[in-house]
Amino acid sequence: MNIKDLQYFLAVADLEHFGQAAEQCFVSQPTLSGQIKKLEEQLGVVLFERTNRRVMLTETGSQIATYARRVMSEIESIQEIAESSRDPLAGKFRLGAFPTLATYVFPDIVTKVKKVMPKLRLILIEDKTLFLMDKLRHGEIDAALLALPVHDDYMVSQELFEDEFCLAVAPDHKLASRDTVDQKCLKKHKLLLLEEGHCLRDQSLEICERQGLAEEQDFRATGLETLRQMVKAGTGITFMPKIAIQENEAGIKYIPFTEPVPKRTIGLVWRKTSARKDVMEKLVEALQVVSDH
Structure with missing residues (x-):
């Protein structure tokens, strides 16, 4: 059994077609x-x-797959470790972010990272x-932009x-x-929130619980842009992260909160055992510039 055998095997497993797997x-x-036949015999x-x-x-x-x-x-x-040891700021780097953040920061991140780490893919x-x-946890990505704190002993943020x-x-x-x-003046109103699984929903629910606010039970948005359009349609009100607010946007008004202002803390999270420490340092610098922008 060799690496090629496993590549062929997984290609067929993913595509469920020998011809397409061969092309890939x-x-x-x-x-x-x-x-594949030899692998089965072996x-x-x-x-x-x-x-x-x-x-x-x-x-x-x-099971074998x-x-x-x-x-x-x-x-x-x-392969990545070997490549990064030759040039710590080169090679492939997989960065994740949750939906209510990714849309608004990814474009700027690409631009900034290309300037400071042009060899990084x-x-x-x-x-x-x-x-x-x-x-x-499974090494499928190198780092992620998440709302802090993150409670995991294997991670650093x-x-x-x-x-x-x-x-x-x-x-x-x-x-x-x-x-x-x-x-406190929102107690008589119901808030439109995102569906289960979004961290923005959890953050909003925390605020609702502290202030005794109610959620609009008849509607849960699949994404932030849907939530925005529902507010424009007069369906209800909601919390909107400042990073997602568009200047001079028609059909909606964004009102700042008085102190204490509800907010979320965004951080970069990665494994303590990561071999990409040099990239993390540069990435933190670039992302702080993005947030200032």
Whole structure:
């Protein structure tokens, strides 16, 4: 068994098609099929169920695929370590961020990182916090932009900036005439929130619990832009992170809160065992510039 065998095996497992897998691996289909057959003979098991219409993993094949992915991930890590040792600020770097942040910071991050680390190949991943933490633990990403604090003994974090919340209301809402708003005056109102799994929802719910606010139960948005449009439509009011506020936006008013201002702390999170410390330092510098901008 060699690395090529595992690459061929995983390609077929992912694509469920020998022809497409062969194209992806830049080999002929007979070559790929032959190597898969040899691998099955070597292991003494059947890895795939083959029919005229589809190819799919057997139960044993599925179990083996799990370990094969781990092996390939470790091999990739070895290659990355070797590459970064030759040039610590080069190679591939996978950075994650949760949806209510990624949309607004990723474009600036790409520009800033290219200036300070031109040889670094930045790969950006947008996902919910729970999944980003899981990817971090399993080495599928190198770092993530998350709301602090993060409670994990295997992680280290660096605070980057604080993102204050404003109250978003429609222009004809009775609160729209205010220049500032106190959280306590919202008790008679229901807030529009994101669906389960978004950290912004959890942050908003914490504020609601402290102030005795209620959530609008009949609607939960899948994303921040949907939430914005629902406010414009007069469906309700919501908390909007300052980083997501657009200047001179029609059909909506953002009202700053009086002290204490609700906010979230954004930080860079990575594994304590990461070999990319030099990149982390440069990245923190670049991200702090992004937040100032």
